[in-house]
Amino acid sequence: MIEVEHLSKIYGSNLGIQDLTFSVEPGEIMGFLGPNGAGKTTTMRILAGYLPASSGTARIAGYDVHEQSLAVRQRIGYLPETPPLYPEMTVEGFLYFVARLKGVPAGDRARQVKAAIDRCNLQEKRRVLIRKLSKGFRQRVGIAQAIVHDPPAIVLDEPTVGLDPRQIIEVRNLIKSLAGSHTIILSTHILPEVSMTCNRVTIINRGQVVATNTPDNLEASLAxxxxxxxxxxxxxxxxxxxxxxxxxxxxxxxxxxxxxxxxxxxxxxxxxxxxxxxxxxxxxxxxxxxxxxxxxxxxxxxxxxKASLEDVFLELTMEEKQLQSPEGEVA
CATH class of the missing domain: 3.30.70.1340 (MTH889-like domain)
Incomplete structure (x- = not known):
């Protein structure tokens, strides 16, 4: 569903990502982990078609993100770390607006908007101005705009950042409910969320993939x-x-x-x-x-x-000389 091959991005003299290669299977939730500055957001923006790569290829549902960017944007839902919301619009009005931008046919918009509202439990907030919503509800609206056109692939950048524990649980359950019918890449700094939510994990450091495997197998690599x-x-x-x-x-x-x-x-x-x-x-x-x-x-x-996913993450991303890569599937 999502295929990335030898993807690189250079900003002037700075290397954003280098030779990334990974894939996400249909219906899978893949956790995308890395320290600040590792290249997670750069990768996600390239996949969403908002940033061109310097070299390499990325495909969503078979469509090249550079050569066929319009087709890709119709088949991917993207939630950046700060949701792109219009505070003076109502939830329902905003989702109709996004559905039109995403190319949802006029005859299907009401059904698609209702489905997104129902999926994200926004029924009681659909006529409320976005600026009046709590952080948790704004995050739900952000996810709703990512799925309103029913894309096969969804990219979520830090979807639980700034949420309280109850809101984190609600968003986690929402993301898990989307699996199966959608392929999801989830970036987060909350490592327990990855273990509880994701089928597979890809860890990057300094713009390069350093490991990809299931959470259990990564933990077993340190066991x-x-x-x-x-x-x-x-x-x-x-x-x-x-x-x-x-x-x-x-x-x-x-x-x-x-x-x-x-x-x-x-x-x-x-x-x-x-x-x-x-x-x-x-x-x-x-x-x-x-x-x-x-x-x-x-x-x-x-x-x-017992070794945890946090131990694996620290071992693979800390730059101190004593750290060695664990055995396992390491790129």
């Missing part, structure tokens, strides 16, 4: 390593530096806010929490204790953990 969460006294940054310097078996150390399944927080300001992940086949627990005690630090709690 051979041992992970710990610790609550310690003293300087977390110094502890991180010493662990990475003295223990070659440790490949990832990062400060975290809380530890454990109950997400308990440090009891005072002089305590800190760390996540430590080792290479596969190594049990570094005793060595971690030795290093930290040798620094004069106290260990208040130490828990063994």
């Amino acid at each position: 051979g390593g041992t992970g710990y969460e610790l609550e310690i006294s003293g300087d977390a940054t110094a502890a991180k530096e010493q662990l990475l310097q003295l223990l070659p078996s440790v490949k990832l150390v990062e400060p975290i806010n809380t530890i454990g399944a109950d997400r308990s927080q440090p009891s005072d300001a002089n305590r800190a929490c760390l996540r430590v992940v080792s290479n596969p086949g190594v049990e570094p627990g005793p060595d971690i204790v030795t290093v930290l005690i040798g620094m004069g630090l106290k260990i208040y709690e130490m828990r063994r953990i």
Whole structure:
């Protein structure tokens, strides 16, 4: 449904994306992950036909996004990070306007607008001015404008940004309800959303694809390593530096806010929490204790953990020299 081959974009002397190749199958929800500046939005704007690529090809439902841009725009729904809404229009009036722009025949517009309103649970807001809507409802209108022409492919750039937890759940359920009848690319910084929503994940860093696989398989790529969460006294940054310097078996150390399944927080300001992940086949627990005690630090709690999608993301996108790409499908 969505095919990207050797796609690159250059801005003057800056490289936006470089030689991206990936595909999204019909009915699939693919999470598109990367740190800020990795090239996610550039890629999505190219797919939506709003930005030309410097080289390479991208096809939506068989249509080339550069050579057949009009056909592509009729077959793709795009929600940028800031929804393109007109605040002085009503929800229903705005969706009629978008349907006309997207080429929906006049005889089908009422049906298509009603379907988008129903799908996004906007029935009670259809005659309300957009400027009077909450952030969550404005985001629903943004998704409604992306699907009002019933496109086979949908591109969503940070659809849950700025939403509260309840609104995030509502948008997540809406996106999942669109799967099957639509092919979806979802960009987000909220990694648990990817695990709960997406069939597959593509991670990019510095404009290049570094991994693509299912969330479970990506997590399994780190499963051979041992992970710990610790609550310690003293300087977390110094502890991180010493662990990475003295223990070659440790490949990832990062400060975290809380530890454990109950997400308990440090009891005072002089305590800190760390996540430590080792290479596969190594049990570094005793060595971690030795290093930290040798620094004069106290260990208040130490828990063994399972590798998460967040660990995979950090390993593949952090630029520190100790990080190595995990085994798996890596581009």
